[in-house]
Amino acid sequence: GAGVSQSPxxxxxxxxxxxxLRCDPISGHTALYWYRQSLGQGLEFLIYFQGNSxxxxxxxxxxxxxxxxxxxxxxxxxxxRTQQEDSAVYLCASSLTAGGVGTDTQYFGPGTRLTxx
Amino acid sequence: xxxxxQPISMDSYEGQEVNITCSHNNIATNDYITWYxxxxxxxxxxxxxxxxxxxxxxVASLFIPADRKSSTLSLPRVSLSDTAVYYCLxxxxxxxxxxxxxxxxxxxxx
Numbered sequence: 462g463a464g465v466s467q468s469p470x471x472x473x474x475x476x477x478x479x480x481x482l483r484c485d486p487i488s489g490h491t492a493l494y495w496y497r498q499s500l501g502q503g504l505e506f507l508i509y510f511q512g513n514s515x516x517x518x519x520x521x522x523x524x525x526x527x528x529x530x531x532x533x534x535x536x537x538x539x540x541x542r543t544q545q546e547d548s549a550v551y552l553c554a555s556s557l558t559a560g561g562v563g564t565d566t567q568y569f570g571p572g573t574r575l576t577x578x
Numbered sequence: 579x580x581x582x583x584q585p586i587s588m589d590s591y592e593g594q595e596v597n598i599t600c601s602h603n604n605i606a607t608n609d610y611i612t613w614y615x616x617x618x619x620x621x622x623x624x625x626x627x628x629x630x631x632x633x634x635x636x637v638a639s640l641f642i643p644a645d646r647k648s649s650t651l652s653l654p655r656v657s658l659s660d661t662a663v664y665y666c667l668x669x670x671x672x673x674x675x676x677x678x679x680x681x682x683x684x685x686x687x688x
Contacts, residue, residue, distance in 0.1 A: 569623065
């Protein structure tokens, strides 16, 4: 079946511009996660959506970052006024349920590589 | 926050067994331990998950001592295609933030 998809796969932008990154989770998955991975680094948790509950935004690095999940499915991560330090791979994952944190297998997309010039 | 600590990197020869240990001293009662594998330019993928004692699947084994303050991922007879970064993940009770370790770069040498 179809896995998690992300678009675009690569994005190059100029400093100060806004960007939108899209994630299509696996159909039926109620939980959706965004992570950031800088070159040679581990995964940095950004935000988590569970069903229709209010998302946990506490991992977002600044107020320039925001995310939405419409209709409990597709999610968009928006970065306003991009800075060079925002350059990274942004990974999205989904899981079937998240009744117990850490107990559900997360299925990751291929990521969006963002380069801010 | 339940943090995890892993060695940064390790090399191994083809055919050997590789053991990677993760420390998670502040693991909560309801937390599970999950390991992921990440190849270059790809998102991580699930390997194995456990709560206590030993779990085995077709890919790996996971050993968790009684105090659950650490876990060891065991990869039997590694091949070159097992070269990847391996992450230890512990769920944080009462908090949806999920903490990946910094990962362990395993390089399999011919």
